[in-house]
Amino acid sequence: MKFSHYLLLTLKGCAMGMADVVPGVSGGTIAFISGIYEELIESIRSVGVEALRLLARGRLTAFWHHINGSFLLAVLLGVAISIFSLARLMTYLLTHHPIEIWAFFFGLIVASALLVARQVGTWNWRTGLSLAAGIAVAWWITVVSPAETPDDWWFVLLSGAVAICAMILPGISGAFILLLMGKYHYIMQAVGDLNIPVILVFVAGAVSGIIAFSHLLSWLLKHWHDCTIAVLMGFMLGSLNKVWPWKQTVESYTDSHGQTMPLVERNILPDTFERLSGSDAHLGEALLLGAAGFLLIYAIELAAKAVLRK
Template sequence: MALREWVGIYLKGIAMGAADAVPGVSGGTIALITGIYERLITAITELDPRALALVPGAIRAEGRARLRARLVEMDVWFLAALGLGVVTALVTVSRAVEYAEETFPALLFAFFFGLIAASAVVLYGEVDVSTPRRAFAGLAGVVLAFVVAGEVAGALPHTLPVVAVAGAVAICAMILPGISGAFILLLLGQYIYLTETLSTFVDALLALVTGGDASALVAAGSVVAVFGVGAVAGLLTIAHVVKYALTHYRAATLTFLVSLMVGALRYPAEQVLGNVGAWTPARALPVLAAALVGGVLVVAIDRYTDDLDLASEVDAGEDPAPAAPDGGNR
């Protein structure tokens, strides 16, 4: 790729990362806006771990040529440039989130509430719940998210296995239009912990470069590494499951995913209530304003993308989904 294309993909990665770093806004939607969604999904599903078998042969010129050709075929360089932009944004936004959570948590979670609530309202206009199957999927999504947000999110420990699973699930949400990876982490009670850990890791890395202690780097780095491993595993496994579900049960799957956002509103609402204390006009107005800002942000993005059809764009470039037995879309 030419340097200009590299920079363009990197900047699109920054936009995706900034969107995915906050619950309620989807990096997949940004990929649609910037015209790279089909290429992204194709590159992810073309990733093949068997290409690693070519690495030992790279000591010879012909081996390097085969490895390079395979990497180009899988569009790895595109994913690398895009991923670098995503990481850049995640590191930057995580710092802001950590500061906000420590300084004014009620406003932060009110902002998240506005983001998630507005996203749910907007996305429900893109799904169809006119059949019993879809209505059941929607109800199941609301109930599951409500229970997880209240009973599971606070109980899940911040252990490495939990972090790995969270990474695997969140990465799939990050590539879906409308569903935010940060929202999944928030639902699982891992969002604040992981944003703080990422900031700690970056600080420790900078300190090590300047001659500091490596102990903090090892502790935070292990969490970041395990999350990354989980994310890669998710891309190679769960992403294919999600793709299958969207291809064969598109309407019901989208209804379920959007309904998760409704039930999950319990978590930011409880966080707001727990951090406000006594409600007075002086405390209520900033909270309402923060929620309004989050909602307006989502509505603005929706207006910019009002010509995008979520139900059809998620399968951009694929063959039409098989018809359900009754001839309709399940």
């Protein structure tokens, strides 16, 4: 194929990477919009036993063609470029403009959950129960988990394995999963600082996770489509407890750098936040950015419909 074709694939990968950095926007949705979703799924699923046999026998050319290597390399290169270039920006915004950026995320997730609901073919007691279970589990995680989850290698590995499933599933974001697991800021900081050990462990989890989940999600969506989508929607709605912009620190701890960090937080109203903290709640900016995040998801949906009509 021509160089221009692979350049276009890399640009589409960049768009996916940008989406995966922002909680609420799915890289899988961008893959769907840009017309590479089905090829991406099939290419990932091809990395299996047969591919490993070819690699073990030293048949590198056959292995590369079997996994559609040129396609995967171009797309993943674009994803990596976006993630590494945007990580520092997201870390800066979370540190210096937390209320505004959390409000933006809140709007993104609300709109995403509503769009995911449209993918449920039939709402009945099964899908309703699945939705309730998803909300309950996500809400429980945000309530019982402290603001800081373990930074140990096994949890970073697990975070990568779970979060990567979003890349192959339209409607749910990898950054959203990291947010739910309390590892979003930590991974963004590691990428921005080029913390190679953390990045390598996370990537190892992502590689193993995407291969396993590509088969699992394919089976679940084929046999339990509506219930699976309802659970995912429930996860998104339940996570809103975690991304509420105004919080009061109930318990704190001192990290390894001597900085005081929140350990347990509770959600409060903007006026309560101003009264307790003596700081501006930035309500106007939060409402504006929340609306912007909400509308962004619908703009992406309109773009998807325009692509399908062509």
